[in-house]
Structure formats: structure tokens, C-alpha cells
Amino acid sequence: MLLTSFIKNNKERLTLGLKKRGFKELDLLDKVVEWNDERKRLQQESDELQANMNRASKSIGGLMKQGKKEEAEKAKGDVAEWKKTLADLKPRLEKVKEDLENGLLNIPNCPHESVPAGQDEEDNEVFRAWDKPFPELGENKLPHWELAEKYDIMSLKLGSKITGAGFPVYKGKGAKLQRALIAFFLDEADKAGYTEYIPPHMVNEASARGTGQLPDKEGQMYHATEDNLYLIPTAEVPITNIYRDVILDEKDFPIKMTGYTPCFRREAGSYGAHVRGLNRVHQFDKVEIVRLEHPEKSYEALDEMLEHVAGLLDKLELPYRILRLCGGDLGFTSALTFDFEVFSAAQERWLEVSSVSNFETFQSNRLKLRYRDANNKKHLAHTLNGSALALARIFASILENHQTAEGIRIPKALQPYTRFDLID
């Protein structure tokens, strides 16, 4: 959520940015500013009435003690009058506050100036291309869903029996590979200075609001209605919310957190050939990295995160490229996002395995996550996060890219974790 003051003072920049996103309701910007002015006006009026009432009420106590009954009664009458006026005012104030809030909730983040204009993924800019050769797999190459069956290491059929479509079951060396990847990613994050968390896998409404899943992406999350809890779609939600309503000290930065969690996504309406196998599932594992940063340092941090993720893919010996998302493909809450795509050699297509974003103050405004500067002034912190990495697709691309006639080759860096070097 943007600050009203930002909208008011950066109208040109914001309009330009939102156009890059293809955001149509630009008149919302003016409306929000108007609503805010109206809110202030009504607020002042109401404060004044309350001040009158408080003053009169206070005096009544004294008057009663002095036995000035009549004067006290008169004051009571005054208060009753003001109270009536206030009762008229209150609903109008509430209404305009609600309009303002809804308006703000519907304005996406202002894209960073480096974000290219564009409609969809076709227009994303290749920020770093893969300049080495792709794996030579030969004629007998198989997609991961066939490899999984061949080596009996993962089954979607079994998952659909137990739960439903899109819930994979990992087995034997497949399960071990999965566990090894999680441990590997967490160790790498640890080495890079991220503090590990194991957060709850369900969150309440306030948390889902804090990171912006609600009210926007209601349909994407599994909702346990009985208890009004949501299964997390990413560890970003519980981990970032650790710092909801927190005022940091400037010297607390940077705050670097990581955590492994399963992620649950309803993915309503996305079926078809392109979502076969592990390409898109309802439950997958992910190690997330989250950072809270001083506004002046957040883009530096974003670069660092980018290199961290790149390093992981290098160690897994997977061909990948980095995209700078265009305005149209950029998430609602993000100012700048880089996607990592691994080339899945057997499917001959790129699969998104990580997304690294800077939200600037868009989330922290909602979270009320602030810091005090040297002069004790409070400011919103910047939040960032990235997948490091998302597992189902990494699992798939390891299978596909490292398949050989003898079996699936485990990359060197991972072998200490799997304690085998081949799946056969």
C-alpha cells in the first residue's frame, strides 16, 4: 500500500510508472487524494466536538462538588447536543476512511525506473542470458514426469489418491533428493548470514493482510474457515510478519531471515499441458530469503540476493537466465522483480524457479514496519524477498538436465547432502 503523501507528491512519476504496468484506473490517484482531504476535514470537525465534550464533562465534576446543580445540568445539555452532531458526523468519517483504504489497496506499487514497459512475460527483459551450452541429452531424453516414474522417485498419481491433483509424493531417493536440496539451500543461506526460522505454516488474517495476500489474492490461498486461518502460499508471509508493528533501530539493519516451508497454492483455473508433472502443483517446498533494509541500501541488497540465487543454480549446475520483469508482469506489491528461469532441457522450455523482489515501502506501510533514524525520526523500512529456491521445479530440472544413460547424476555440491551420486 502506497502512502497517500507519496501519491500526492509524486503524481507524475507514479502516473508514468503505473502506465508501464498497464494500470488503467489512474483517476484513483486523484480520488485518493480527495478522500484524504475530506477525511482530514471531517476528522478535524469531529476532534473539535470531542474537545468540547471533554472540556464540559470535566467541568461537570467540579460544578457538582460546588453544588452548582443548574450549571452542571446545562453543561450536560450541551454535551448531549454535541453528541448528536458527532453521531451524524461519525458515519461520514467512517465511510470516507473506508473509501480511502479501499482506494489505496487497489493501487499497485510504483515500479522502479529500470522496469521496462510491457504487457506480459513476452516483454520481460533478459537481464542475464545463459551464455554456455545447454546439456546434450540425445534422442532418448525424457521429461521429468517420465523420469520420476522410471526411477520410481515421485508420483502425482499417488498424491491424487491420497489428496488430489497437484500434490506430489516423493519416494526413496526422490524424497532424499528433496530433503537434501532443502538442507543445502538452508546451509547456503546460513553461510550468507541469514537467520533461520521455522515459522507456522498457517497464518491469521492480519498476517495475510500485512504482506498483501489479502484482500487481493483470496482465491490463491487455502482457507481453513472454521478457524479463519490460511495455509501459507510462501514463507514470505509468516517470516515477514515477524516484524509487523515493529519499530527498528537504524543500526539493526540489515535483517536477514530465511526459512524452509511447504507452500500451498490453489492455482485455481490453471490446467493444461504446460502444467504437467511438477511444473505447477498445489504443494511444494521452498526456502525463502527475506530482508529488511534501510531504504538507501535496499537495491544493494537486491543485487546481493540476486547473486546468492545465481550461486545456488551454479552449484546445482543448471542452465538459467535472469529476467527483469516488465511492468505488466510485475507483481502488485513489487517495485522491481528479477525472475530466475532454469532451462528444462527435456521439455525445452524455461521454468521459473525463483523470484527476487524489492517491495520498497509497499509492504512495510501495511505491516507498520518502521525504523528510527539518528534523529529519532521514524521511517518505513524496505522489505525484500526471494526464493532460494523453489523446490518442485528445481527437482524437475535436476532430473531433466542431469539425466544420463546410467541414471540421474547428482551435482557435486549436493552429494554431501544426498550421500549418493546417482539415481538409477
Added chain:
RNA sequence: GGAGAAGUGGCAGAGCGGUUGAAUGCACCGGUCUUGAAAACCGGCAUAGUCGAGAGGCUAUCGGGGGUUCGAAUCCCUCCUUCUCCGCCA
């Protein structure tokens, strides 16, 4: 799930219908003293909104929401959380 108790500032802890945004202590920050530190003493120290150039003023907030009252941290209702006991249980 059942029965009780409690939720007040960073922490501890008073207040239990009127000038209390909230005593006191600790922590923290600034100062005096000291070669330096400690102790002692003095001063400061919540969040948000709003008005104001500023000093400062006003409003709201004592777990959340609602109510009673001229007036609520204090009374009532409701929800949430924590603790104790019982039941169930990995």
C-alpha cells in the same frame, strides 16, 4: 473440550467512575560530579491522527470490538490471548 484467574508504557507494577497519557521502580538517553568508570543527584523518555514556521495545542489509544454514563484504564457484554487445574493427545 470443561472449570477458574489474568491481560496497563521497553520491562516490572500501582490505579478500580472525574484535572490519569496514566504513580513508582528498572532499563534507556542527556547533564552535574569524576583522571575515567560506578554510585549519587538533576532532566528527558509511548503510538497514531490533526493544526502550527516553531514552541506547542487538540483528538484517539490502558488486549480487540461494542455498550452504560455528562464523564470509563476503572462498570457491563462479546471476542482474542496468556496462565492454573481437569479431560484428550503427537
